[in-house]
Amino acid sequence: MRPDAPEHTRPAAARVVGGSRVLVGVAVLVILMYTYAIGGEAHGYNPFDYFGYFTNLTGLLTAIVLMICGTLGLIGRRATRWLTPARAVVTACMLIVAVIYNALVPGTGSAPVWVSVTLHAVLPALTSLDWLLIGDRRRLPWSRLWVLAPYPLLWLVVVLVRGATDGWVPYGFLLPERGAIAMVLTVLGLLGALTAAGALVWTASRFPGVVLRRDAGR
16 A cells, blocks of 8 residues: 555554454464463473473464454554554564475474464464564664563573573574583574574565555654
């Protein structure tokens, strides 16, 4: 939609986009609750283990961000300033989910195939397309690229501490017995992948979008 689109069409488009985001967010929450329920029957209902998986935790955060953005669109309110960086972070992290899972550990999960496909391929694709094509977001300054780091670094620290204490890790490539050098290289590789994903997301923020196009000055 053009920046000069008629006023009556822009709110209509915002409601469609908002409703779609809410639906996707709710669907992801339902899938996460479903997989938690069926996994709990076999392995015990431990939310710390379940959301210790980067896919599950990032999916939860993505669903929350999408539902907040969608709700604001439905009621005709502009997104608050913190929502653009939040969308950027979950978009970059969903790219990491897609690349790491599909390239390094495909088919290793215990969830049904359709759940893995949804969380590791469909949701990252939808999140990326939402970021690229929907222009209701601000251009991100490169000086703010650091906002990517706190969430995945905190997750990584918690996982490494758990691996060294109670022995639980969500992914085989984070097992402590692989040795210190392998762990350092793994962490550096993950941080490099995160930086590359962030660079793509930050670059895409300069594109005004196709729907709800951002004004040239924003």
